[in-house]
Amino acid sequence: MSTTRPCSPGDRGPEPSGASGPPVGGAPTRSAPDGGVAVPTVPPESSEPSDGGQVRRLSFDDQSGVVPLARDFTRQALYAWGWLPAATADRRAAAEDVLLVVSELVTNACLHAEGPDHLAITCDRKVIRIEVTDRGAGQPAPRTPHRAGRPGGHGMFIVQRLCLDWGVVRAPEVAGKTVWAELGAPA
Numbered sequence: 556m557s558t559t560r561p562c563s564p565g566d567r568g569p570e571p572s573g574a575s576g577p578p579v580g581g582a583p584t585r586s587a588p589d590g591g592v593a594v595p596t597v598p599p600e601s602s603e604p605s606d607g608g609q610v611r612r613l614s615f616d617d618q619s620g621v622v623p624l625a626r627d628f629t630r631q632a633l634y635a636w637g638w639l640p641a642a643t644a645d646r647r648a649a650a651e652d653v654l655l656v657v658s659e660l661v662t663n664a665c666l667h668a669e670g671p672d673h674l675a676i677t678c679d680r681k682v683i684r685i686e687v688t689d690r691g692a693g694q695p696a697p698r699t700p701h702r703a704g705r706p707g708g709h710g711m712f713i714v715q716r717l718c719l720d721w722g723v724v725r726a727p728e729v730a731g732k733t734v735w736a737e738l739g740a741p742a
Contacts (some may be wrong), residue, residue: 558696586708588675593705608677608680609635609636609678610675610676610678611628611676612674613625613674613675614673615671615674619715621661622658622661622662626654627634627702629653629685630654632676632678633644633650634709636678638741643742646741648740650741652738655713656675656713656718656736657687659710659711659713660710662710663730664687664689664691664734667691667721668690668691668693668732670729674686674688675688680740681739682719682737682739682740683737683740684735684737685736685738686731687733687734687735688732688733689731689732689734690730691732692730693733694723695723697711697714697715717738718737719737719738720736723734
């Protein structure tokens with residue numbers, strides 16, 4: 556299952572941020588690759604995992620508007636990793652799916668877990684892994700039975716449908732959890 560819009564994710568610039576504004580601290584901006592709206596430049600903490608993939612991390616400490624911030628951060632990573640601009644409809648759909656899953660996981664942390672602490676995105680040749688860490692004690696699960704016509708409660712159902720796999724990791728004697736999800740890289 557895949558989501559699509561008429562334009563690819565980078566073609567219209569960042570998500571509208573009228574209500575949330577720029578990140579706290581006045582992050583510098585750069586022009587969008589297509590000459591469109593400026594995107595907040597979030598300095599990624601990049602590293603190379605042992606399997607040859609790449610990792611980007613974002614801390615949400617003292618940030619407002621975390622969902623658009625997470626989407627813009629993820630979009631920048633997708634550009635850096637060559638997923639965007641998308642050359643085909645399949646690549647465009649794959650990038651949209653990644654952005655949607657990030658939005659759902661960060662939104663769930665906001666609604667059910669006192670907000671997210673960190674976002675980590677790992678990309679190798681076959682899989683992209685998204686991890687959202689929060690301080691919440693709850694256990695995310697798709698709402699059952701799923702009722703498509705009912706507002707709300709669709710986040711983990713969407714994650715389950717779009718991802719190869721997802722789960723929750725808890726560290727012993729540490730408050731909170733990390734919710735992770737993995738999506739296949741486009742062919």
